[in-house]
Amino acid sequence: GENVEQHPSTLSVQEGDSAVIKCTYSDSASNYFPWYKQELGKRPQLIIDIRSNVGEKKDQRIAVTLNKTAKHFSLHITETQPEDSAVYFCAAKEASSGYALNFGKGTSLLVTP
Amino acid sequence: IAGITQAPTSQILAAGRRMTLRCTQDMRHNAMYWYRQDLGLGLRLIHYSNTAGTTGKGEVPDGYSVSRANTDDFPLTLASAVPSQTSVYFCASSPLPRLRNTEAFFGQGTRLTVV
Numbered sequence: 001g002e003n004v005e006q007h008p009s010t011l012s013v014q015e016g017d018s019a020v021i022k023c024t025y026s027d028s029a030s031n032y033f034p035w036y037k038q039e040l041g042k043r044p045q046l047i048i049d050i051r052s053n054v055g056e057k058k059d060q061r062i063a064v065t066l067n068k069t070a071k072h073f074s075l076h077i078t079e080t081q082p083e084d085s086a087v088y089f090c091a092a093k094e095a096s097s098g099y100a101l102n103f104g105k106g107t108s109l110l111v112t113p
Numbered sequence: 114i115a116g117i118t119q120a121p122t123s124q125i126l127a128a129g130r131r132m133t134l135r136c137t138q139d140m141r142h143n144a145m146y147w148y149r150q151d152l153g154l155g156l157r158l159i160h161y162s163n164t165a166g167t168t169g170k171g172e173v174p175d176g177y178s179v180s181r182a183n184t185d186d187f188p189l190t191l192a193s194a195v196p197s198q199t200s201v202y203f204c205a206s207s208p209l210p211r212l213r214n215t216e217a218f219f220g221q222g223t224r225l226t227v228v
Contacts, residue, residue: 043221
């Protein structure tokens with residue numbers, strides 16, 4: 001199946017700084033790339049997504065970029081706040097598994113005051 | 114609006130026992146999925162169903178079975194539980210998986226411990 005690699009596995013930043021999480025995927029047919037945030041003990045929830053015909057998308061302090069040629073996409077969080085602390089997962093939609101989402105292993109983000 | 118509901122929320126199970134995790138959604142979504150989440154391994158797909166009456170295998174299907182008799186329900190069965198199946202299980206659903214921008218909505222999870 002699709003291999004989605006996510007880096008880094010842990011990330012610690014000071015409040016107000018930016019955080020960047022990067023993912024790569026292997027299936028060139030993938031066309032949908034969501035990012036999920038999971039707080040401790042909670043379910044994953046979508047924070048932003050991007051389709052393959054778009055290079056960048058922003059939503060307030062969060063942005064995602066996609067480079068289809070290089071098969072990588074990134075999450076950018078600006079002006080980080082302590083409530084941004086969570087585990088973040090990237091994913092890619094995989095046709096070979098019925099268009100299910102294939103997830104990266106996650107990035108644990110800690111924002112310290 | 115309930116969305117997607119899993120039961121039970123947690124369970125301790127003796128090895129060798131049979132267990133069914135329940136998942137129900139009221140959003141009339143076509144597709145449903147089961148993932149397991151283990152520390153350091155992220156979310157791994159166990160089985161999926163793109164429409165009632167059809168199912169498919171994901172990345173880690175061994176030891177698990179599913180059925181999709183109707184649109185709303187997608188139970189996951191462990192025929193004979195083993196300790197390596199200790200995990201947090203998430204059910205998810207998606208309206209039209211073949212479309213590009215269709216997110217997956219997750220249930221609250223079931224924490225299963227096999228002893």
